[in-house]
Amino acid sequence: METMDVPYCMPTRVKRTSPKQTDIEWNDGHSSSYPSWYLREKCPCALCVDEFSGERRIAPGSISSGIERVDVKLVGNYGLQFRWSDKHETGIYTFDYLRRICPCPECLPEGLSEPRNETSPPGIFEV
Numbered sequence: 001m002e003t004m005d006v007p008y009c010m011p012t013r014v015k016r017t018s019p020k021q022t023d024i025e026w027n028d029g030h031s032s033s034y035p036s037w038y039l040r041e042k043c044p045c046a047l048c049v050d051e052f053s054g055e056r057r058i059a060p061g062s063i064s065s066g067i068e069r070v071d072v073k074l075v076g077n078y079g080l081q082f083r084w085s086d087k088h089e090t091g092i093y094t095f096d097y098l099r100r101i102c103p104c105p106e107c108l109p110e111g112l113s114e115p116r117n118e119t120s121p122p123g124i125f126e127v
Ligand SMILES: [Zn+2]
Pocket: 043, 044, 045, 046, 047, 048, 049, 088, 090, 091
């Protein structure tokens, strides 16, 4: 049995590359680069994932590529909590989870397809 105190995968560096991108360097030398829309889409909180079925409530492609990271903070020694420009901030992304969803070509050979930027298309608001 491994001890649960220290997760196997720990970041050595979390870099706020831009509001739309967060980079993580891991203690095993791996590096990950996460677009904000991707992390937001993968939010693991109870609002975004059904607690009982584990079903994801965010449809793929429904998060705008324009979403930005407003804040990020360390949670204990096991994860990160992000605040997004859509005001969502309840997701706690464990390091283990972050590593599992790493979208680099090695971890995700099929790659990511960026959703359309639907921040404020003209005509969406009915006044
Ligand atoms: Zn969420």
